[in-house]
Amino acid sequence: MTHLQTRKEGDEGISNVEFCTRSDETRRNRRLQSFVDCYGVEKPSLSTFEQTKRYTKKKCSSVTFECCINILLKRIPLFRCLKTYNLRKDLFGDIIAGITVAIMHIPQGMAYGTLTTLPPVYGLYVSFFPVIIYMIFGTSPHLSLGTFAIISLMTAQAIDSVSFEPSNIVTQNGTIANLTGSSSVDIKLHAATTLALLVGLIQLSLSFLRLGFLTVYLTEPFISGFTTGAATHVFTSQIPSAFGIRSPRGINGAFKLPRIYVKLIQSIFSHINWISTAIAAVSIVTLYIAKYLNDRYKSKIRIVLPLELVLIVIGTTVSHFLQLHSKYAVAVVGQIKRGLPAPSLPSFDHTDKLLVPAITIAAVSLSISISMAKMLSRKHTYKVSSNQELLAYGMANTVSSFFQCYPSAGSLSRSAVQEGSGGRTLLVGGFSSLVLGCVLVALTPLFQSLPMACLAAIIIVNLKGLFLQLKDFMLYFRISKLECILWTITFVTVVLFDVDIGLYVGLSTSFFINTVRTQRPRFFVLGQVDNTGIYKSTTNFPSVQQYPGIKILRFDESLYACNAPFFKRKFYELIGMETTEEPIVSCRRPETFDTKTDVLLKYIILECSPFNYIDTVGAKLLIQIFNDLKKRGIQLYLTECRYEVRHTLDIMKFYEKTELHTIYVTTHDAVMTAVAALNQIPTTNN
C-alpha cells in the first residue's frame, strides 16, 4: 500500500487510495458482466429469417400508390429537373453549354471513333445517343457522356479479337488484306454493338442489385494509376495515324508495349508519310499553344474557343484544296454516311468471347464516370447516387447499342467544358444532342477530306491531363507509401501488360493492401499518465508510470487470422517470455539490455479498444494465451471490449473456457483491481 500512497495525487483521475478502500462490490461492478447486467440490454436474438420477415412486413405496410409513383419518378431525375426548371435563370446557360459541348463532341467523336478502328462516324453516333439517354436518367448536369479515349481503345482490342478470328478471315476471300473492306467493318460493328449491349446490361444489373457501393473499391490511387497507364496505350495507338504508317497488329502478351514500339520504329523508318507527319506536328503544336493561351486568358475572353473544331475546319479545307489524299497518299477520313442510323437489334454472335471484355469495359467506364460525377458534385454540392448513375450508364449503353453505338463513358475534358461554360441542368445534354443531330443529318459529308493526322493530334493533345497524373506518384510517395505502391503496381501492369490485366491486378493489389495494412500494427506497453485514468504508450509518452507486477498492453489493430501469429510472437516478447533458443556455439554476444525482473509479473492487461472485430482464430488465440498465462501464474485481463468482440468471444465460448471475470469495462478498473490484489500479497510489492 505504501507504494501507491507515495504517488502524487492526480487532478481528475480516480484516487487510488479512495478506490482501494472501497468495498469489493463497487469494484466488481466494473467487471464487464456486472456492468452489462446493470446498464446494458440483451439484444433480442432473432434469427435471420425472422429479421427478414419483420423487415419485409415493415416495408410492405408503408407502400402506397403515391410512394410507388415517387420511387418510379425518382429513377427519372429529368422529371424533377423539369418541375423545378427556371427558364430565366437556367435556359441561357444550358443552351450555351449545350452548343459548346456539341462543338467539342464533333472532333472528339470522330477522333475516338477512328481509335476503335471503326469509321469515324460511329464515334459521332456515340456522341449523340448516350447523351440523350443520360439526360433522362442521369443525376449530374455537368457530366458529358459519349466517346472516351480509354474505352474506345478497349473496344478496339475487344472487336479486334473477334474480327481476326480464322472463321471470319476465311470468309473474306481468304486474304487478310481484304479485311479493310466494308464487310470487315460490318463484323467489327456487330461486335461493337454487342459489346455496348453487354456493357449496358452488366451496368443495369449492377444497378438493380444495388451494387453501386462496390465503386468505393475503385480508390483514387488505383484510378489515377490506371488511367495514366491507359493513356500510354492511347498515345501509342495514335502514332501510326500521326506518321501515316500502318498500325502493327497481332501483338499480345507480356511486354506488349515495348514490342509494339520496336515494330512502330521499324515502320516509321521504312514507310513514313512526311506530309502526314508534318500535319500532325503542326496540329499538335498549334493546338497545344492555343489551349495554353486559351487557359491563360480565359478570365478575360470569358468564352471557351472551339479550337479543335477550328483545327478540323482548317485541316479539311487545306486537305481538300491541296488534294493531299490523292496526290500525297495522306490518310483521310473518307466517305461518311449521312443521317441517323436506323434502329437494329445487336447481334449475339460472339457473346461468349465478348463477355470478359464487356465486364472489364463496364468496370472501367463506370469507375471513371462515377468518380468524375462525384468530383463535380462535390464542387457544386449536389447529390450523386451511385446506383442511379449506374442505371443511367446502363440505359445509355443498352439503348444506344440498338443505334450502332459502341460503349460510352463520361469524358473528363468535355465535362470540364460543360461545367465551365455555364451548364446548370440536365437539359444541357438535350441541346448538345440537338446540335449533333443537325451535324449528323446535314454536315457529315463535309469532313470527307479531313486528314487522320489531325484527329491523332486532337487525341494526343487531349491526353495531356491524363499524363499530368504522373505527378500523383510523387504526391502519394510523400503521403502514403502503400497508396504509392498501389499506384505504381497498377500503372506498371497496365503499361507492361494490358489495360484489362492491369485492372484486375490493380484491384487485387488494393484489396491486398487493405490486408497488409493490418499485418504489423504497433504493439505498445502502456503506462499511467500522472495519476489519471489515462493510459498512454511508454514509447510516445516516456513520463508515464508502470506498476510493478502489472503490464498493460495495446495492440493497435483488430485481431484476426492474418495478424494472429504476429500478435502471439510480439505479445510474449513484450512480456519478456520470448522463447529464445540458446546459441549452439558459445558466443560473446554483448548483452545490451537489462531484464528488470526484480518483481514477478502477475497481471497482464490487454486493452482491446483497437479491436473493431475479432475472428475465430483471434478468439482461440486469446483463450490459448489466457490458459498458458494461468499455468505460469499470471492473470490476463481484457478491457474496453466492444460489443462485436464480446459477441464473437461469446460464440467461441470464451467465458466458459476462461474465468468469467476476465473482462473489465476500462483499463483503469482492471489496473486498480490488479493493484489492490497485489497489495494483499505484500511479498511481490517492493
Added chain:
Amino acid sequence: MTHLQTRKEGDEGISNVEFCTRSDETRRNRRLQSFVDCYGVEKPSLSTFEQTKRYTKKKCSSVTFECCINILLKRIPLFRCLKTYNLRKDLFGDIIAGITVAIMHIPQGMAYGTLTTLPPVYGLYVSFFPVIIYMIFGTSPHLSLGTFAIISLMTAQAIDSVSFEPSNIVTQNGTIANLTGSSSVDIKLHAATTLALLVGLIQLSLSFLRLGFLTVYLTEPFISGFTTGAATHVFTSQIPSAFGIRSPRGINGAFKLPRIYVKLIQSIFSHINWISTAIAAVSIVTLYIAKYLNDRYKSKIRIVLPLELVLIVIGTTVSHFLQLHSKYAVAVVGQIKRGLPAPSLPSFDHTDKLLVPAITIAAVSLSISISMAKMLSRKHTYKVSSNQELLAYGMANTVSSFFQCYPSAGSLSRSAVQEGSGGRTLLVGGFSSLVLGCVLVALTPLFQSLPMACLAAIIIVNLKGLFLQLKDFMLYFRISKLECILWTITFVTVVLFDVDIGLYVGLSTSFFINTVRTQRPRFFVLGQVDNTGIYKSTTNFPSVQQYPGIKILRFDESLYACNAPFFKRKFYELIGMETTEEPIVSCRRPETFDTKTDVLLKYIILECSPFNYIDTVGAKLLIQIFNDLKKRGIQLYLTECRYEVRHTLDIMKFYEKTELHTIYVTTHDAVMTAVAALNQIPTTNN
C-alpha cells in the same frame, strides 16, 4: 448550470460541478497539443535512408565469427537435434516410427506415383529423397514429407499440358497412341523434374527473402475449402483405375468436372473391367473396415497395423497367381526399375510453360505443409519457423529434382502416423529413408503384378479425412458468415473450375473479405454512463445519458477510402442532417419519427479510438466535415486519436486547415469542455 447540477453524482466519475468550476488552464491541458507538450516526446524525424543506415550499422557492429557460425548452424536444425540427442529416450521411438512411416510410404508412394501418370516407382523416389533432405533442414520431427495426393494431381496436369504439345506428339511417329511408350514417359519425367526444381527454387527464394510470413494469408477456411475441393479432383482421377477404364483426356475449362463425369460414365458403360472393379470394391471395403477397427481398438493393441501394405501384398499375390493381367486384362503396375536413380541435371526445356504451374504448386505445397507443421507444433509445444520450413521444402524439392523426383509436400495421414507411433526427433526421417532405400534396391520387382485398382482403393480411402472437412462448412456457417463464404467460394471454384483457378480466386476472396469486413461498421451515438467518464452506445446501454446540444459519435472501424462514403452518409444521418429530397408527387407518408430539435446541436464529438489508421481520403473527409459543420455553427471535436492517426492528420495539414484545439485526449474532456462552453450561453440550455 442548473441542468447539470440536477444530474445525480456518480460514484467514481468526475463531478461536473467540480470540473466546471476549475480553472480554464486545467481544462486546456487536456487538449491534445498541450497534453503532448506536457507528457509526450517528439519522435526524431529520421529519413528512411538514415534509418536504414543506422539499422545496418547497428547490425554490422554486433557480427562476430561465432555469431555467423551460429546463424549458419541454426539453418541446419539437425545439428541441434544431434547435439541434444538422448539415445536411451529417443532412439527406440524414432526407429519404430521410421519403420512404420516407411511401410506407409511404400503403398502411398506407388499410388500417388500413378496419380501423376508416371510409373509408380517415381512416387517411391519422392518418398525417399525429400525425406532425407527434410531431416537435415526441417524443424518438425512429426511432419512426413513425400508424396501427397493434391500435389501429385497438380503435377499430372502440369506435365500433361507439356507432353501433349503438338511438337512432342509429332516426334512420336505421328500417332498419339504411341505416347504411352517409354519416350513419352521420358518427356513427362523431364517435365516433372523441371517442375520440382522450379518449385524448389521458388520456395528457396521465398525463404531467402524471408517471406514466410505470407503464409498467414492462407487462412484456415481457405485451406479447408481448397483441400476439400481438390479431394474431389483426386477422387475423380481414381475412377478410371478403379473401373479399369481409360481416363478421359484433354478436358479443360469451366465445369470441367461435370464434363469429365459424363465421359467417365459413358466409358464405364462401354469398357468396364469387372475384375478391376471387384478388386477395387473389395479393397476399399476391407481397407475402410480395417481402418475403422484399427482406430477403435488402437488403445488396446497399441500398434499401427500396416493395413495398406497388407492389402498390397495380398493384391500382388492374388494377381500374380491368378494371372489377372494376362487373362483378364486387369491393369497392373508392370515392370519397375530396381535400384536408386543416378543423379542427373533436370532439363530446362519447358520452363516457360511450367513456371505458372510451379508457382501454384509451390504455394499449395507450402501452405499445406506449413499449416500441418504448425498444427503438430501446437500439440507438442515446439517452435516451427515459417522461413526455416520454407528453406527445408525448397531444399527438398531442389535437391530431389536431380534424382528424378516430382514435387513433394507434407502428408496429413503419414504425419499423423509418424506422430502417433512415437517419433521424437528429426532422425525418424533417416530411419524411414533407410527402409525405403532397401525396398528400392531389392524389393521393387516383387510389386510387378500389383493391380492398379488396389492403388486406387488406397488413394480413395485416404481421401476420407479430406472429405470429412465438408463438416467445416457447417462449423463456419455457425460461427462466421464471412469465413463460411470464403470456404464456399474456394470449394466451389476448385470443384467447378480447377485447382489453380480455385487457389487464386480463393486468395483474392480472402483479401476481399478483409476489405468487406471494414465496409459497414457500426456507427454509434454514445452517452455517459451514470456520472462516470465512461461513454457507451445508446443502443446497447439504453440508460446512458446524452447532453442536450452535444452528440458523441463512434465509428467502429478505421476510416479510409473504402468506407469513407459510408461514414459521411451515416455521420450526417446520425446528427439529423440527412439531405432528404422531397417527394415529387405529394404523398401521405406516415411520420413515424419525431425530430427532437428543441435544443440546437452545437458540439459533435467523434471518438476516434477505433481508428487504427486513417488514410488520405479519410483525413480529407474529416477536414471537409469540420469545415462544413463550422459553417452551420457546430464545433467538431476529435478524441482519443492514436499516434498513427495524428501523424496522418499532421501530414494532411489537418491542424492548419482546422483549428488547433480540435483534438482532445479523452471523450470526457471534450464533453466537459463542451458542457462548460454551452453553460456560458444560457439560451441554448433549457
